Amino acid sequence: MQFEHKEALEALESTLSEKNDVVTIHEQTSQQLAALQKKLEEREQRVEILQAELDHLNQALSSDLRRKDEEVCEQAAALAEKAELVKELQSQLAEAEALHASSSQQLQQQLKEKVETLERLEEELAQYRSEASSNDVEFHKTKAELSALLHKWQEVEETNRTLQEERDSLKLAGEDLQGQLDAARKQLASTIDEKTSAIDELRNQLESAKSSLQHERETSNYKISDLSKDLDREVGEKRTMQVRLEAQDEKIGDMKALLAVCQSQLESRTAEVQKLEARAQQRDKEVEDLRSQLMTLESERASAQSRMQAAEEDADAQKALVTSLKEQVLDLKQKLAKAEGLRRRLHNELQELKGNIRVFARVRPSSERSVVGVDEELGTVMVPHNGQSNGFRFDRVFPAMSSQEDVFSEVSQFVQSALDGYNVSLFAYGQTGSGKTHTMFGSREDQGIIPRSMGQILGGVEGMRESGWEYQLEASFLEIYQEHVRDLLCAEEEREGKKYTITLGENGRHDVSDLIYRRVRTMEDVEEMMAEAERNKSIAKTDMNERSSRSHTVFSMRITGRKAGVGGQQQALHGTLHLVDLAGSERLAKSHATGERLKETQAINKSLSALSDVFVALSKKSPHVPYRNSKLTFLLQPCLSGDGKALLIANCSPIETSSHETLCTLRFASMVSSCELGKVSSRGGGGGGGGE
Ligand code: ADP
Numbered sequence: 001m002q003f004e005h006k007e008a009l010e011a012l013e014s015t016l017s018e019k020n021d022v023v024t025i026h027e028q029t030s031q032q033l034a035a036l037q038k039k040l041e042e043r044e045q046r047v048e049i050l051q052a053e054l055d056h057l058n059q060a061l062s063s064d065l066r067r068k069d070e071e072v073c074e075q076a077a078a079l080a081e082k083a084e085l086v087k088e089l090q091s092q093l094a095e096a097e098a099l100h101a102s103s104s105q106q107l108q109q110q111l112k113e114k115v116e117t118l119e120r121l122e123e124e125l126a127q128y129r130s131e132a133s134s135n136d137v138e139f140h141k142t143k144a145e146l147s148a149l150l151h152k153w154q155e156v157e158e159t160n161r162t163l164q165e166e167r168d169s170l171k172l173a174g175e176d177l178q179g180q181l182d183a184a185r186k187q188l189a190s191t192i193d194e195k196t197s198a199i200d201e202l203r204n205q206l207e208s209a210k211s212s213l214q215h216e217r218e219t220s221n222y223k224i225s226d227l228s229k230d231l232d233r234e235v236g237e238k239r240t241m242q243v244r245l246e247a248q249d250e251k252i253g254d255m256k257a258l259l260a261v262c263q264s265q266l267e268s269r270t271a272e273v274q275k276l277e278a279r280a281q282q283r284d285k286e287v288e289d290l291r292s293q294l295m296t297l298e299s300e301r302a303s304a305q306s307r308m309q310a311a312e313e314d315a316d317a318q319k320a321l322v323t324s325l326k327e328q329v330l331d332l333k334q335k336l337a338k339a340e341g342l343r344r345r346l347h348n349e350l351q352e353l354k355g356n357i358r359v360f361a362r363v364r365p366s367s368e369r370s371v372v373g374v375d376e377e378l379g380t381v382m383v384p385h386n387g388q389s390n391g392f393r394f395d396r397v398f399p400a401m402s403s404q405e406d407v408f409s410e411v412s413q414f415v416q417s418a419l420d421g422y423n424v425s426l427f428a429y430g431q432t433g434s435g436k437t438h439t440m441f442g443s444r445e446d447q448g449i450i451p452r453s454m455g456q457i458l459g460g461v462e463g464m465r466e467s468g469w470e471y472q473l474e475a476s477f478l479e480i481y482q483e484h485v486r487d488l489l490c491a492e493e494e495r496e497g498k499k500y501t502i503t504l505g506e507n508g509r510h511d512v513s514d515l516i517y518r519r520v521r522t523m524e525d526v527e528e529m530m531a532e533a534e535r536n537k538s539i540a541k542t543d544m545n546e547r548s549s550r551s552h553t554v555f556s557m558r559i560t561g562r563k564a565g566v567g568g569q570q571q572a573l574h575g576t577l578h579l580v581d582l583a584g585s586e587r588l589a590k591s592h593a594t595g596e597r598l599k600e601t602q603a604i605n606k607s608l609s610a611l612s613d614v615f616v617a618l619s620k621k622s623p624h625v626p627y628r629n630s631k632l633t634f635l636l637q638p639c640l641s642g643d644g645k646a647l648l649i650a651n652c653s654p655i656e657t658s659s660h661e662t663l664c665t666l667r668f669a670s671m672v673s674s675c676e677l678g679k680v681s682s683r684g685g686g687g688g689g690g691g692e
């Protein structure tokens with residue numbers, strides 16, 4: 001934009017320099033006009049001299065005429081002759097005058113035309129002046145110069161007119177002279193002859209004067225033509241100037257157009273600038289707003305910072321509090337651990353006080369008349385048989401209306417002992433149909449001891465985790481039939497080659513080789529195991545009817561608890577819980593089988609007999625307990641000796657037809673009830689009593 005303005009300025013400057021050139025040309029023209037004026041003045045002086053000479057000549061002629069009046073009269077006759085000559089001369093003069101008049105007229109015409117041209121030029125100039133107001137000053141100057149030139153021309157014309165007047169006066173003088181000549185003609189007629197020579201001389205003089213006058217006139221005409229040429233040139237120059245002016249005007253027009261474009265651009269730019277200014281104002285406002293927001297934010301930040309500082313201080317205080325609380329918690333944990341150990345010891349002492357082998361009796365409900373009397377408070381069961389009433393006392397007795405929950409509330413102490421690191425076994429004893437399976441497994445709606453124990457263990461493990469104990473639970477499910485171990489978690493086709501030998505294992509436990517142990521973390525795991533065992537049992541059922549009554553079902557759980565103790569020492573608990581659904585006890589008494597069947601029955605019953613033998617030995621405090629006589633007793637040996645704990649639930653049928661079997665069951669249970677486990681501390685590695 002600026003560049004364009006600069007270009008326009010440069011163009012204007014060049015125009016101005018051109019105008020200056022025109023001015024110098026005008027000045028030169030003025031000088032030339034001045035020279036012409038000087039020449040005209042000289043010519044006027046010459047005309048004056050000529051006039052003086054003419055005056056002198058007239059005076060001389062007058063005197064001569066006066067002198068010659070007489071001679072004229074005398075020469076009148078001669079003059080008459082000469083008159084013709086004069087007439088002729090006069091006609092020649094008239095011709096010359098006419099010629100001069102015509103040439104003068106032509107000149108005047110030309111002058112008039114020039115003046116008209118000048119006037120037109122003037123008009124055009126006036127137009128240009130109005131159009132190009134910026135060039136007014138130069139125009140005025142030019143106009144003034146032109147008007148001066150015109151004025152000079154008018155002066156030249158005036159001079160010319162004066163010359164013409166002079167010529168007219170000369171003519172008049174000539175006419176006067178003619179008159180005088182006419183008057184004197186008569187006088188001179190006589191003297192004409194005499195004077196002819198004088199007249200001839202005079203004529204010669206006149207002729208020469210005329211010729212000189214003619215010459216002067218011609219010179220004047222030349223000068224006029226020169227002046228005319230000058231004027232033409234001037235006009236040409238004017239035209240050139242005009243052309244230049246036009247060109248300049250064009251340039252000016254172009255420049256004006258350019259200026260208009262520039263103006264429009266400037267306007268658009270101005271509008272843009274205004275827009276930008278408006279936007280800038282908007283931005284300024286926004287910036288102002290943002291600044292105020294920033295200030296607000298900064299003040300907020302400052303307050304937030306102060307709050308944060310306060311919060312940090314608070315946090316420090318809280319940290320200190322947390323540290324002290326942690327210390328307290330640690331202290332409490334230690335106390336809790338001690339308390340937990342104490343609880344375990346006390347619990348165990350209580351269990352020992354209650355007896356490591358305990359016996360409960362449970363009578364199942366029946367639609368038939370019940371002959372078994374149960375006194376819950378006294379813990380007695382009365383069974384009439386052969387007209388005799390047989391009474392028994394146990395640690396707990398459960399009448400028919402007792403729920404699974406009632407039973408488990410007493411059983412749960414044993415489960416707790418297993419969690420505390422003891423080897424615990426629970427037996428359901430009794431004739432077929434007395435409710436053993438119901439008591440141990442129950443149904444989905446009315447869960448028995450096994451699922452309830454699992455729930456208690458899983459809950460206990462969760463609770464102990466808070467005290468830093470991590471537990472590992474592994475479960476197995478087996479069946480002992482005719483002294484053969486059958487893994488219920490192993491499918492029939494996968495049992496090939498598996499021995500299931502029972503050996504004395506680590507941590508006071510007995511291991512079964514090849515037996516599958518499943519990790520238990522949730523109740524779903526337990527349910528899945530049960531379902532799997534059920535599936536494997538059903539396959540077996542097809543070829544072995546009533547087998548479940550003639551075999552022992554053992555659900556076992558290994559409970560291993562570990563806790564990082566003070567000084568990197570690790571505490572460990574190794575408990576075992578065996579939940580046993582025993583084979584029907586009636587076979588011991590009611591089997592009247594012989595031959596092969598007897599052999600089978602004897603084999604089936606061997607483990608129950610072995611169990612009975614173990615309890616008999618224990619009750620008699622026999623130095624030898626025959627654990628190895630059966631797989632079941634050998635497997636359960638850790639629970640039936642030392643710190644082990646055993647619970648036998650004697651299930652009874654209340655109906656009269658079962659009273660003998662009920663009596664047998666209760667006698668067996670009574671015998672077990674009198675047993676005590678010898679305190680044998682042979683469980684290195686921490687089992688029994690807390691594992692410390
Ligand atoms: P067992 O396993 O000793 O052969 P079951 O547990 O199979 O005997 O019980 C025989 C029947 O008696 C089953 O139908 C069982 O549901 C039922 N029964 C046993 N005990 C109870 C009880 N306490 N309450 C309700 N029903 C019982």
Ligand code: MG
Pocket residue numbers: 433436437438548549581
């Ligand atoms: Mg059963």
